[in-house]
Amino acid sequence: MKRRAVPFRLPVLAQDVLLGLVVAVMQVQGNAAKPPEGASRPLTDLGNLGYVLLAVSGLVLVARRRWPASVFSTTALASLAYYTIGFPDGPGWIALFVALYTLTAYGDGRRSLVIAGVGITVLTTGWLIAAAGIEPAAAIGWVFFRIAASVMAAALGESARSRRVIAAEAQERALQAERTREEEARARVDAERLRIAREVHDTVAHAIAIINVQAGVTAYVLDKRPERARDALVAIEQTSAQALHEMRAILGVLRDSDNGRVPHPGLGQINELTTVAREAGLDIKLEVSSSVAPLPSAVDNTAYRILQESITNVIRHVGPTRVTVALDYGTDVLEVRVADEGGWDAAVRRDATRPDAPAGHRAGIVTGGLAEPGRGIVGMRERCGLLGGELTAGPRSCGGFEVKARLPLAPAGTVHS
Numbered sequence: 001m002k003r004r005a006v007p008f009r010l011p012v013l014a015q016d017v018l019l020g021l022v023v024a025v026m027q028v029q030g031n032a033a034k035p036p037e038g039a040s041r042p043l044t045d046l047g048n049l050g051y052v053l054l055a056v057s058g059l060v061l062v063a064r065r066r067w068p069a070s071v072f073s074t075t076a077l078a079s080l081a082y083y084t085i086g087f088p089d090g091p092g093w094i095a096l097f098v099a100l101y102t103l104t105a106y107g108d109g110r111r112s113l114v115i116a117g118v119g120i121t122v123l124t125t126g127w128l129i130a131a132a133g134i135e136p137a138a139a140i141g142w143v144f145f146r147i148a149a150s151v152m153a154a155a156l157g158e159s160a161r162s163r164r165v166i167a168a169e170a171q172e173r174a175l176q177a178e179r180t181r182e183e184e185a186r187a188r189v190d191a192e193r194l195r196i197a198r199e200v201h202d203t204v205a206h207a208i209a210i211i212n213v214q215a216g217v218t219a220y221v222l223d224k225r226p227e228r229a230r231d232a233l234v235a236i237e238q239t240s241a242q243a244l245h246e247m248r249a250i251l252g253v254l255r256d257s258d259n260g261r262v263p264h265p266g267l268g269q270i271n272e273l274t275t276v277a278r279e280a281g282l283d284i285k286l287e288v289s290s291s292v293a294p295l296p297s298a299v300d301n302t303a304y305r306i307l308q309e310s311i312t313n314v315i316r317h318v319g320p321t322r323v324t325v326a327l328d329y330g331t332d333v334l335e336v337r338v339a340d341e342g343g344w345d346a347a348v349r350r351d352a353t354r355p356d357a358p359a360g361h362r363a364g365i366v367t368g369g370l371a372e373p374g375r376g377i378v379g380m381r382e383r384c385g386l387l388g389g390e391l392t393a394g395p396r397s398c399g400g401f402e403v404k405a406r407l408p409l410a411p412a413g414t415v416h417s
Contacts, residue, residue: 014064023095024058031090040088050087053078057095062101069115071100076119080126089142096123096146097153104157109165116154123150198379207243209315211236213280235279244271266300267327270307274325277311281320284311288327295334299407302383303327303336306391309376310338310403318342321400333389334407338402342400380405 010018028051032043043050057078064071075096082092100119104112124147131143218232274284295303307325314323321340328335377393380403384391389407396402 010229013062013066016064018060019098020059023061023098024055027054027058027090027092027094033090034088034090041086043087043088046085049085050082053082053087054092057082057092061098061102064099068103068106068112068125070100071390072096072103072115072119075099076123079123083127083130086130087137093146093149094351097149100150101157101160104154106157107161109158109161112156112161113158114263116157120147120150120154127203139371196384198383204243207239209312210239210276210280213315214239231279239276256329265308266297266304267295267307269299269304270325270327273304273308275309277315277323279287280315282311282314283320283322285322285324286327287324288331293329296409298387299334299409302387302389302407303334304403305383306336306380306403306405307338309380313376313403314338314340314401318401330409332409334409336405336407337402339396339402342396344368377403 015169031054045056057075060071060074074223076099077135079093079096083089100116103114107113107115127143127146131140134140134143158175214232214236218236221232222250253416270286274286277284311323311325315323321342323338323340326335326337326339377391380393382393384405384407387407389405391403391405393403394401
């Protein structure tokens with residue numbers, strides 16, 4: 001197995017120390033080796049001040065990243081002093097150019113550019129004044145070279161800083177986009193988990209309620225009316241088979257990538273739903289508006305689940321009673337209403353309280369129609385809310401309980417002309 005090559009890089013401080021030493025040596029060596037020109041001062045004048053200025057302006061680069069403005073000021077003052085005193089014009093400007101580049105490359109943008117601009121202006125003025133009457137006259141070209149090189153060093157530093165800022169912003173945008181994608185994926189997973197939970201709740205709650213009632217009927221009539229017990233057992237078999245089929249369809253999306261292979265239940269199955277409810281003891285009256293229009297699949301499934309949950313609640317909490325199921329198809333909204341008439345008559349209550357009455361009937365009397373609250377109404381409200389609709393549920397003034405839902409046939413916010 002080949003080992004991955006890791007590039008060797010000196011620490012930042014070591015790089016700056018090495019740079020400062022190299023620049024200081026180059027400036028001192030380059031100016032010392034240059035033949036004297038005209039009336040220029042030797043570097044050894046004034047206590048070797050020329051050598052000191054060249055060395056200091058180079059060595060100060062060690063701190064260029066930490067204090068870029070101070071390092072630039074130091075090299076600029078050293079350059080002004082060097083050329084004002086009249087030392088020979090050689091490569092004594094290397095440190096200045098490096099300091100200018102560092103100032104704009106590692107500075108904060110606008111402030112660094114202002115400092116660089118003011119510094120270059122002061123340097124230009126000082127260099128031109130110091131070069132007045134220079135001999136030979138052609139040597140003035142080095143002054144303009146220093147001015148142009150200073151501007152170029154500052155521009156290169158600003159360009160490097162801009163590229164670094166743009167790269168950092170692009171990386172931040174990429175990270176933000178990745179976080180957004182992850183959040184959207186989590187939201188989709190949560191929404192699908194909630195949808196599956198609602199489907200499972202509605203399917204299981206309805207099936208268990210029907211099976212519980214039919215099992216109670218079977219136990220009650222097993223000895224007296226065997227043929228009625230047989231019918232109840234058939235109803236239990238059919239209800240459990242239907243529940244298993246729906247559960248396989250719901251949970252199949254967790255295993256298969258083809259999520260649309262089994263259609264969701266809809267109002268097309270309302271006859272089967274009311275038939276099962278009648279077998280559980282409800283007297284169902286179905287009222288449908290004369291104009292039945294095709295529904296969006298989401299509205300169709302939601303309306304069916306609201307009917308299923310409402311009928312299940314009647315079976316669980318009330319028992320045999322009259323129930324009105326109304327569907328009103330409007331131009332832009334579907335209204336669903338499920339209303340029951342509440343408690344049974346006295347004869348039924350007396351019969352249900354006998355010790356040998358069906359278990360489901362006795363439970364309805366003992367609880368007075370107020371079984372332990374569950375998630376049914378909350379789930380129905382959530383389903384309506386997802387479509388931009390509304391649901392109300394509560395006791396009726398004339399007795400019983402009513403669930404009313406309004407489901408828009410178009411997404412919320414759509415304007416109809």
